[in-house]
Amino acid sequence: xxxxxxxxxxxxxxxxxxxxxxxxxxxxxxxxxxxxxxxxxxxxxxxxxxxxxxxxxxxxxxxxxxxxxxxxxxxxxxxxxxxxxxxxxxxxxxxxxxxxxxxxxxxxxxxxxxxxxxxxxxxxxxxxxxxxxxxxxxxxxxxxxxxxxxxxxxxxxxxxxxxxxxxxxx
Amino acid sequence: xxxxxxxxxxxxxxxxxxxxxxxxxxxxxxxxxxxxxxxxxxxxxxxxxxxxxxxxxxxxxxxxxxxxxxxxxxxxxxxxxxxxxxxxxxxxxxxxxxxxxxxxxxxxxxxxxxxxxxxxxxxxxxxxxxxxxxxxxxxxxxxxxxxxxxxxxxxxxxxxxxxxxxxxxxxxxxxxxxxxxxxxxxxxxxxxxxxxxxxxxx
Numbered sequence: 001x002x003x004x005x006x007x008x009x010x011x012x013x014x015x016x017x018x019x020x021x022x023x024x025x026x027x028x029x030x031x032x033x034x035x036x037x038x039x040x041x042x043x044x045x046x047x048x049x050x051x052x053x054x055x056x057x058x059x060x061x062x063x064x065x066x067x068x069x070x071x072x073x074x075x076x077x078x079x080x081x082x083x084x085x086x087x088x089x090x091x092x093x094x095x096x097x098x099x100x101x102x103x104x105x106x107x108x109x110x111x112x113x114x115x116x117x118x119x120x121x122x123x124x125x126x127x128x129x130x131x132x133x134x135x136x137x138x139x140x141x142x143x144x145x146x147x148x149x150x151x152x153x154x155x156x157x158x159x160x161x162x163x164x165x166x167x168x169x170x
Numbered sequence: 171x172x173x174x175x176x177x178x179x180x181x182x183x184x185x186x187x188x189x190x191x192x193x194x195x196x197x198x199x200x201x202x203x204x205x206x207x208x209x210x211x212x213x214x215x216x217x218x219x220x221x222x223x224x225x226x227x228x229x230x231x232x233x234x235x236x237x238x239x240x241x242x243x244x245x246x247x248x249x250x251x252x253x254x255x256x257x258x259x260x261x262x263x264x265x266x267x268x269x270x271x272x273x274x275x276x277x278x279x280x281x282x283x284x285x286x287x288x289x290x291x292x293x294x295x296x297x298x299x300x301x302x303x304x305x306x307x308x309x310x311x312x313x314x315x316x317x318x319x320x321x322x323x324x325x326x327x328x329x330x331x332x333x334x335x336x337x338x339x340x341x342x343x344x345x346x347x348x349x350x351x352x353x354x355x356x357x358x359x360x361x362x363x364x365x366x367x368x369x370x371x372x
Contacts, residue, residue, distance in 0.1 A: 007268060012222060019229040026225050033224020037217035040276055041209050048205040054175050056201035057182035060193050103319060111325035117334075120320060124313030124335035125342065127271075129306045133171055136278050136302055137294075140286035145171060148299040151349045152306035159307070159342040166334045 047138045051131055055093045064089055078161050083115050087122060088160045092129040092153060099123065114167060121163035126156050212272070219273035223261070236260040246304065246347065247285070247297040255284030259301070266305065269314060278305055296354040303346040308339055 019026050058064050065086060072085040080088060083105065091098045102119050109115045129152045133145065186194050226232050236243070236253070239260040243251070247259060258281035265274035282301060289295040294302075313335050321328035 008270065011268070015222065015225060015229070015231070018231065019225050022229045024225065024229045029224040029228040030221040031224075033227070034217040034221035037213055037220050037276070040216055040220075040279065041213035044212075044279075045205070045209045048209050049202055050175060052201040052205040052208075053198060054178040054182070056197050056204070057186065057194075058178050060197040061182040061185040061189065063182055063185050099315065099319065102316065103323070106320065106323045106325075111320045111323045112327065116320075116325075117331055120313075120316050120331040121334045121338055124316045124331060125308065125338035127306050127308035130171075130174070132275075132278075132306045133302060135275060136282045136305065137171070137298075139279060139283050140294075140298070142286055142289060142292060142294040142298060143172070144293045145302070146294055146299060147353055148294060148302045149171065149174070151299075151346055151353070152303050154349070155303070155307045155342040155346040158345060159338050162341060163334065163338050166337060170330075170334050 044135050044138050047134045051093075051134050055097070055130075058093070059090070059097065079164050080160055081115050081118065081164065083109070084119055084122065084160075084164075087119055088157070091122065091126055091160075092156055093131070095128045095131065098128075117167045118164045121167055122160045125159050125163060129153055129156060212275075215272045216276050219270070220276055223273070223277070226261070232257050232261055235264055239263060246300050251288065251297070252284065255281055255288070258284060262301075262305070266308070271308075274305070296350065299354075300347070300350050303350050304343060307343040307346040 016026060019029075068086040068089045071089070072082040075085045075088060076082050087098055087101045087105070090101060102123055105119045106116050129149065133149055133152070137143065137145065183194070186197075223232075226235075233253075236257045236259075240256065242263065243256055243259050251259070258277050262274050262277040262281050265271075265277060278301065282298060285295060285298045285301065289298060313332065316335075317328050317332065320331070
């Protein structure tokens, strides 16, 4: 925790010193760079709405939990505790929702229990696949992603299984 | 993506109709508001990172990073890329590794656009798929959010999940890269086989 807190500030200090040695106008380059953020967020907004709508409906209607319950024997078979099946389900869709589930797990089982540690590693080692897929492909002509999403999801599941296993070992 | 979206929305709406149709509209409105909230938040966050990246760019550091990482970029995404795209790819990879996910997203979008321009087709190229898989398997080495959450809930050793997370993330990323490489090779073989067959038939 302490080390990771230093990484970004130190990098930025190095950057600023390097830039001033190179006689770059830091202020105006910063402003120029920041300008493009507005357009970028304008462009990704409709895609955000689309994915949020799908995720929210999927959660509210209870399908997510049903699917998690349905799949929990499968998950348990491959070594993922059944308390975590919900988390594994929601992880590819929404970062904030999976953090909320994580918090719940921490509170019920205590943050240092095996289940909580698994949950942390699962969240820490994976990404919101669907969110990234929509955002990254928001400005492209190519809309057919072929096997990209299946592979990303497969990696997420393998990662989850491996997380639970490595938590047992370490 | 469109298939996934369609199935998700349809099945959820059907289940909602059966269970509690009152929830439907409020859930949709909530989704829209949440999306706007996140969008605004992201706009602010992106502005900060893109600002610093502007300095990186002007001071020609990005070219340095690109040439430093160029063997990696060449291996993952192929050799015939233009300088601009290569730069974004290298920067995206490095921010990813540092765990500044919010800085790597705008770079990823720009890199993806560059790859898209070269690809110029409805179907994603192997390099584009590779970029998605590498980002989606998250090569981040410092899962700061989750460590913070653990600490705030009274964990005695909040950071002892970092090492297992790193091992897992490296493993899944390697798995993803291998799978993309293997599948694209298989596809190429199939493609050339088909070509051969056509030639033979003629």
